[in-house]
Amino acid sequence: MLECTTAGESHGPAGVAIVTGFPAGVLVDTDMINEELRRRQGGYGRGGRQKIERDRVEFLSGVRLGRTIGAPVTLCVRNADSRLDDTSKTPPIHRPRPGHADLAGSLKWLTTDCRETLERASARETAVRTAAGALSRCLLSALGIECLAIVRSIGEAETTVAVEPHTRATIRALRDASDTYCPDEEATEAQRALIRQAKVDKDTLGGLIECHVFGVPPGLGSCARWQDKLDARLAYAVMGIQAMKSVEIGLGKPVASRLGSRVHDPIAFEPAQRDTHTLGFVRTTNNAGGTEGGMTNGQPVVVRAAMKPISTLLRGLPSVNLETLQPEMSQYERSDVCAVSAASVVLENVVAFEIARAALEKFAGDTLREVLAARDAYLDAARSLAP
Numbered sequence: 001m002l003e004c005t006t007a008g009e010s011h012g013p014a015g016v017a018i019v020t021g022f023p024a025g026v027l028v029d030t031d032m033i034n035e036e037l038r039r040r041q042g043g044y045g046r047g048g049r050q051k052i053e054r055d056r057v058e059f060l061s062g063v064r065l066g067r068t069i070g071a072p073v074t075l076c077v078r079n080a081d082s083r084l085d086d087t088s089k090t091p092p093i094h095r096p097r098p099g100h101a102d103l104a105g106s107l108k109w110l111t112t113d114c115r116e117t118l119e120r121a122s123a124r125e126t127a128v129r130t131a132a133g134a135l136s137r138c139l140l141s142a143l144g145i146e147c148l149a150i151v152r153s154i155g156e157a158e159t160t161v162a163v164e165p166h167t168r169a170t171i172r173a174l175r176d177a178s179d180t181y182c183p184d185e186e187a188t189e190a191q192r193a194l195i196r197q198a199k200v201d202k203d204t205l206g207g208l209i210e211c212h213v214f215g216v217p218p219g220l221g222s223c224a225r226w227q228d229k230l231d232a233r234l235a236y237a238v239m240g241i242q243a244m245k246s247v248e249i250g251l252g253k254p255v256a257s258r259l260g261s262r263v264h265d266p267i268a269f270e271p272a273q274r275d276t277h278t279l280g281f282v283r284t285t286n287n288a289g290g291t292e293g294g295m296t297n298g299q300p301v302v303v304r305a306a307m308k309p310i311s312t313l314l315r316g317l318p319s320v321n322l323e324t325l326q327p328e329m330s331q332y333e334r335s336d337v338c339a340v341s342a343a344s345v346v347l348e349n350v351v352a353f354e355i356a357r358a359a360l361e362k363f364a365g366d367t368l369r370e371v372l373a374a375r376d377a378y379l380d381a382a383r384s385l386a387p
């Protein structure tokens, strides 16, 4: 089973991720992983920390001569702004920020110093989670599976652009030309304006991020045990990203208000596509977001998540001093005005990891060669179901 554990504090020496269950023989594209780390550091509205850090992955184990060897892979991203034990630079925080882990964590770990909690709760942790997800994409690319996440909205500024298999190259290029990672010039401009205004107002902004996964074969995940449903696993993993408050698969919330005839994706068979990963089963719509019964159906997997605004507001919010129990405004620490763009990169790589995990469950093997052979054997068997 593919697993990932992370460790590290925001201002500690480094973050690490340990990935177990990764097959041998996968070519590790370190440049691609570093490019994902660079993108995660970017996005309009980021704060001062990103001028200090230059995130790069180091492999401390599990990789030899550029390929995985089947052993646990340890990925490390060092912190330039490392000062955890210097209390002159990381002073205690007694005024918890509403929306942050500060208060709940202080009550949990029996302390009045919110720093004990915030150092681990920080979204700095997503650097190594992104690196681990990007490692899993080295396997996915060998399987012909591609992930693409965009920013759908920041505040009220939203794009309605459709992301389809045949437009994905254009969407990727538009996204990469946008400094909010939104594949729509007009929406990008509107998002930038909202972020600028929020900064002036000493406020923060959230948004919607959306990931599409192309080339996923049918049959990943399972309806046999609820724990193995792929949509459930995706929701679990995505809610594990800092600041997410909801997850949707495919059409999402609007399924509640539409008739069935306007929700479910009609099934057709296209013989010319029989040799592709869809096995020839095509749909005119993809409201299901590529999963039915918790299993992939050959259509793109679509996951959307709502990120709350950053809880560190320069103007502060009503709070209570944990040392005096007197009302005070929440404490300000250097932070971002908007990290939705960065979160879209995290989403892309977290979703990739879950898809890779499900692919390895169906096409298990100690080496990439065996995984590819299992995938091919399955697709052949599925094609031979009907004459």
Ligand code: EPS
Pocket: 010, 047, 048, 049, 050, 081, 118, 121, 122, 123, 124, 125, 127, 312, 333, 334, 335, 336
């Ligand atoms: C974060 C607070 C800020 C963000 C941080 C998340 O860190 P600092 O207090 O050092 O300025 O920059 O995000 C990152 C460091 C990162 O790399 O994404 C928080 O409180 O969650």
